[in-house]
Amino acid sequence: MKHLTVFLVGLFLVVALVALAADAPKTLVFESKLGNVTYDHAKHNERVKNDCKVCHDKLFPQSRAPINFKAGMHKPAEAAKTSCAACHHPGGEAFESKANCNKCHVKAKAGA
Ligand code: HEC
Ligand code: HEC
Numbered sequence: 001m002k003h004l005t006v007f008l009v010g011l012f013l014v015v016a017l018v019a020l021a022a023d024a025p026k027t028l029v030f031e032s033k034l035g036n037v038t039y040d041h042a043k044h045n046e047r048v049k050n051d052c053k054v055c056h057d058k059l060f061p062q063s064r065a066p067i068n069f070k071a072g073m074h075k076p077a078e079a080a081k082t083s084c085a086a087c088h089h090p091g092g093e094a095f096e097s098k099a100n101c102n103k104c105h106v107k108a109k110a111g112a
């Protein structure tokens with residue numbers, strides 16, 4: 001009986017986690033004239049071992065609210081280590097904006 005309870009509680013946790021992960025978008029697109037930024041939510045998640053708390057709600061709301069990383073915000077965000085620049089800043093764990101525009105901003109190919 002005790003084993004069954006442990007098994008059921010475990011099963012419930014697995015189902016709850018899968019349901020939660022299923023809620024998470026795979027990619028999110030931020031539109032920009034410089035070339036849209038496709039944010040790979042799934043890949044970023046994997047890198048932090050699915051610890052949602054690394055970003056939600058400390059850095060971003062769990063919704064599509066403004067992320068405060070608009071034009072002219074890259075440098076101030078890097079200085080304050082907020083939004084995407086919490087990690088993407090000089091000397092950070094991910095590439096900074098300087099000289100890396102096209103790692104995030106990808107122009108659609110002509111005709112596409
Ligand atoms: C490395 C940062 C990061 C991590 C970790 C992360 N997210 Fe997100 N998430 C984002 C960003 C950025 C957005 C977009 C926010 C915005 O547009 O305002 C977002 C948006 C979302 C949205 C809203 C999508 C929509 O279209 O409305 C959901 C739901 C979500 N995340 C769930 C999760 C869950 C569940 C986890 C953990 C399994 C997680 N996120 C982990 C960065 C992250
Ligand atoms: C929790 C830290 C963290 C946050 C927050 C974060 N990133 Fe990243 N990002 C990384 C890491 C780590 C890499 C891989 C290392 C590298 O390429 O420098 C990466 C890589 C990328 C890449 C290359 C493709 C890929 O996923 O491998 C893009 C594009 C990118 N990030 C965009 C963004 C955008 C846009 C935001 C904000 C909406 C953001 N990141 C927020 C840590 C982060």
Ligand code: HEC
Nearest residue numbers: 030032033037067068069070071088097098099100101104
């Ligand atoms: C880490 C990813 C990342 C890098 C690197 C990056 N950007 Fe961005 N940029 C974004 C995101 C995400 C947005 C959209 C923000 C939003 O919707 O609030 C954006 C928005 C912008 C905007 C506003 C676009 C518009 O059409 O309203 C400009 C301008 C811009 N970036 C310029 C640059 C320049 C110039 C560089 C290189 C020096 C650069 N960015 C590097 C992620 C990045």
